[in-house]
Amino acid sequence: MKILVCVKQVPATDSRIKPAADGITIDPAGLEYVINPYDEIAVEEALRIKEKLGGEVVAVGIGGARAEEGLRTCLALGCDRARILKDDSRLATDAQSVATLLAAIIRAESPDLVLMGKQAVDDDQMAVPSMVAELLDWPQATVVVKLEIAPDGKTATAEREIEGAVEVLALQLPAVISSQKGLNEPRYASLKGIMAAKKKAVEPVDASTLGLADSLALVRTTAVSPPPPRPEGRRLDGDADSQVRELVRLLHEDYKVI
């Protein structure tokens, strides 16, 4: 079975994020980048399926030099190949354009299954997996916490998280699956894996071969701003009894939430 995983580099989740001076981007100063946590889960799932059913795992990313670092880690983790689309001409500025480029790469690779993270924790769009599935005209299962691929590689069962419940889907492959936490516990790269990855190259994708020229973006960013400040809070003093009495009074009389 041939599996393709899409991997994005994002600022580490403990980063302080500030608007840049231009007012429409993020200040990159001091940011440390990591593989999107949900994409680590997608890579792990791909490797486990390969270990069980055999085949090949290809990691793909769109981005600059940082994306290459993440893809190198994917090779160290055990992916067979990695491909990068260096987006120098800035074709990919919104979810739609990223999805269009990924779909073009996926068509050329023609895998049996595509795995992604449920969400990139930078832009928090939760859009690319469904969009890629649409552009490929494949079925999809998003926010998946359990995945079982049939031994013949033609169908799968996926459990996805919804509000207060889990939906069990039976789906035909090829399909796009996006991973939620709980699907698996990602492994760390072994020293052997890291050494082996040094001999492998991250293969470039030539954007001109994808037949897409102009900017594909449908969304324009007009401002990036800090969140509105929260009003100054107050502390309740005294013993537990008086703290509780005052809290309930405030919630009942002032804030009217109970």
Place this chain on the structure above:
Amino acid sequence: MSTILVVAEQRGGSMKKTAHEALSQARRMADASGGRVVAVIAGSGIKGLAPEAARFGADHVYLADHSDLADYSTEGYTLVAQRAFQMSAADLVLMGASAMGKDMAPRLAARLKLAYLPDVVELTGSGALVSAVRPMYAGKVRVSVQPTDGTRAFVTLRPNVFRPLPVEGRTATTEAVDTAGLSIRARVVDTRAEAAGRVELTEADVIVSGGRGIKGPESFAMIQELADAFGGALGASRAVVDAGWIDHSHQVGQTGKTVSPGLYVACGISGAIQHLAGMSSSKIIVAINKDGEAPIFKVADIGLVGDLFDIIPKLTAEVKRIRAS
């Protein structure tokens, strides 16, 4: 005249609160600019929901009623919404940013080449000229976004942010959507609900969350009791999810759920940046922590420094008393 299409979510025959929120927001925008609101509802045996859509703001309701639509499927519901979009020639599409909205809206946006503006907390403008504000980086910053020139938008609304406003006596016309040609390659074969009757995190008006300060999994009974007293939902920090004390579906934060309830009560949670990211847009935040220096107090409207094992049972009793009176 501009037309706003609302994809009104129902599950199991009941319309979701996020659908009420989207319908009422569409109504406000249409009233401000003299447009009309149309809704589409997909399901099986759902014709009775049209008056409810009307109360919350729809002038016209497209109904797709078919046994193959009894359970949600991305492909089935996307096709129905696409047909309603084409029938109504809408300038703007709205839906709740629920599990269903997050799954199908990007698919439909890609099909119709609409600018996808997900999970927004502010929405202004009229017709196709809209501008939205959405949190990024789990709320550490906000971004203002617009469709590029000549593009129409598909906007999903963050739950619990836009006010639902029913008006009795409002009525709507209805029209059937053609349900021929449904091809569903990913089909629901089972739905396993969590403990029945419990409120779901992203829909809850009140959330009570427990962190490592509760000391062990058995203390979640105490946290749940307080949540029940408020009629709210149970949340958790990642530390206790990773420790296996509670299921991941309760995790609040950057790699859990982003929530905006009317009241968020953090019990024994230090307030790590990834946790704050998921809950700092709550309307009122109460923190209970024995460490007065804990970062959670920086975002709390009301802080109680003390031992949660003393405070919570008393608080539960007091909340029950007030709500009973």
